[in-house]
Amino acid sequence: MEIRLTVNDEQKIWQAAPGENLRDLLRREGYLSVKYGCDSGTCGVCTVLFDGRAAHSCTILAAQADGHKVTTVEGLDDQGRLDALQEAFMETGAVQCGYCTPGMLLAAKSLLAENQTPDDDEIKDALNTVLCRCTGYVKQEKAVKLFITRTKGA
Secondary structure, three states, X not given: OEEEEEEOOEEEEEEOOOOOEHXXXXXXXXXXXXXXXXXXXXXXXXXXXXXXXXXXXXXXXXXXXXXXXXXXXXHOOEOOEOOHHHHHHHHHXXXXXXXXXXXXXXXXXXXXXXXXXXXXXXXXXXXXOOOOOOOOOHHHHHHHHHHHHHHHHO
């Protein structure tokens, strides 16, 4: 079936199998930041922004994405430069092995789009939607707080 969607602000028309999920479609089309994980929506490493909100792409059928807007980490760059949140992740060492990093970034982006000054619990809740096996989420939380501090001063 034909799927029409906007990925990282570019209109796309792709063919998808009836039972194919959005994660598999995106990876097939080269968006490798969308990771394989649990296939049940519990680990969050496949997180994308779906119409601006964090969503686990392994639980969305490609057909359900028809007509919608999807953002992956590949879409965060600013003319080849890292986005300010990506910079904060790098500066605080929040990238560790990097496997969960795309999902963490997009979970944080979703939170910050809804709430520019989240409290500690809100930050933890957003980041905890993505399983990180390397850290205790401390550096990722620090990165989000650094981003908030910098954007307040801008």
